[in-house]
Amino acid sequence: MKRVLKACAPLAALFIASPAAAQTDTVKRGFWWYALPKPTVEAEEAALPKPPLIPPMAELARWSPPRIAKLITEQRDYAATVLTVDAVADFWRLQDFARRKARAFAGVTQLALLTHPELSARSAYPVVGDARDAQGAQKDAARRAYLRAKGQEFALVMFSRASCGYCRVQWPLIQRFQDEMGWQVSAQDLDRRPDLKARFGVEVTPTTMIIRRGTSQRMVIANGVEAYPNLIQTAYQAVKLLSGEIRPEQFLTGAGEEGGFFDALANGPVSAGDSSIDTDRGAP
Known part of the structure; x- marks a missing residue:
């Protein structure tokens, strides 16, 4: 009998423990028991540190x-x-x-x-109204003379639809361009020629495009109705780009501004990438 009790002593020790130990064990491992989460006390926001003293x-x-x-x-x-x-x-x-x-x-x-006027826009863009008017007239004359000289090399196409009311507004401006610049112009109805939409990538009407004759080079110069002065200015830039006379970075360089303050490449390249012109479409 003593040997039986002695053998059972370790087993009895598992059931005979202090109340605190028993409770802790039950909380941790009891199947039907769980410990309620202790309420969390949010830490108070740390006081904003005082900035360093203002130096002299x-x-x-x-x-x-x-x-x-x-x-x-x-x-x-x-x-x-x-x-x-x-x-x-x-x-x-x-x-x-x-x-x-x-x-x-x-x-x-x-x-x-x-001290260095080449760094100031005033050296290239006058602030007096009369001077700006004279400069604008000079640039407009240069654009028109250039476009007239390119009339045999380029043509203007406007893509339209019969249901396009804006096209009826844009077409007289295209005809005026023909009269003043001596270019050949044409209107292409996408309802009658749906194949042109995919061929030229036209999504909206009216779309005005410059095409270089005898080549696949072309460039959109207007989507929707465009004012006539803007049409001349964009056509001038597009022809110079397609002709290889300027690079894409110089597309905003106006007539007579080459090499000046408003020429992005006046002092050398401004980008790390290759900005060569795509000879098929004349686009960057």
Whole structure:
């Protein structure tokens, strides 16, 4: 009997335990028991740290703009949080410093542009109204002369539909282009020639396109109704691009602006990629 009790002692130890241990064991492993989740107490938001002291202006003047902007942001957030007179005043001291630094930069900029006029748009674009009118007339005359010289090499096509009311507005402008520039123009009805839609990639009407005769080169110069001066200007740029006289980066370079302030490539390439013109479609 003693040997039986002695053998059962380890087994009995599993059932004889302190109340705390038994409760913990039941909570962890009991099949029908579970522990209620303890209520979580949200940690209080940490107090916003006070920004570093504003350095003397002589030192602040040597800081970079990003570093100054960071200090202004920190001081603003702190001042808006604590709402003390001193904190708010410090923020506006920094703002005043930034304002004076910006004005100083603007002053030195004006002096630099007077010293180096090639860096200023005023060297290429007059600010006086009468001068701008004279410049605009000069550019328009250059565009018209250029387009008249290209009349035997290019043609203008307008794609339309019978149901397109805008096409009836655009067509007289195309005819005016023919009369003034001496180009051959034509209107193609996509309802009668649906094959042209896929062939030329036309999605909307009216679509006005320049085609280089004897080649597959073509370029859309207007989708929808376009004002006549804009039609001349875009046609001028398109012909120069298709003729290889300008690169795509220079498409906004106006007549007489080549090599000047408004020429994107006046001082060399501006992109890392190859910007050669597609000889089949004349597009980048």
